[in-house]
Amino acid sequence: MEDRVQKYFADPRKIKEVRPLEDHSLLLTFDNGExxxxxxxxxxxxxxxxxxxxxxxxxxxxxxxxNVAWDIDDDVDSSVHWENQIDLCxxxxxxxxxxxxx
Numbered sequence: 001m002e003d004r005v006q007k008y009f010a011d012p013r014k015i016k017e018v019r020p021l022e023d024h025s026l027l028l029t030f031d032n033g034e035x036x037x038x039x040x041x042x043x044x045x046x047x048x049x050x051x052x053x054x055x056x057x058x059x060x061x062x063x064x065x066x067n068v069a070w071d072i073d074d075d076v077d078s079s080v081h082w083e084n085q086i087d088l089c090x091x092x093x094x095x096x097x098x099x100x101x102x
């Protein structure tokens with residue numbers, strides 16, 4: 001595992017596009033053109049439980065630091081109230097996602 005992490009951080013990736021999928025997965029496109037799928041099926045508890053609501057899940061975006069994020073309350077400005085945003089780290093998403101063959 002440590003070798004995989006070291007290899008990744010020698011050339012870390014940036015997310016260029018995120019698309020929510022029907023099965024609570026994310027289709028991620030990275031800066032090297034690679035597409036990967038990340039399933040959130042087992043993460044919809046605790047702070048992420050709000051994403052069980054598909055309408056909320058579909059409002060995913062890439063935040064200012066490059067992570068995949070959601071606003072908890074759409075009427076609150078997350079740039080002013082940071083606790084209004086939940087996110088997933090771009091590095092974890094790359095390392096834990098599954099490559100999609102082209």
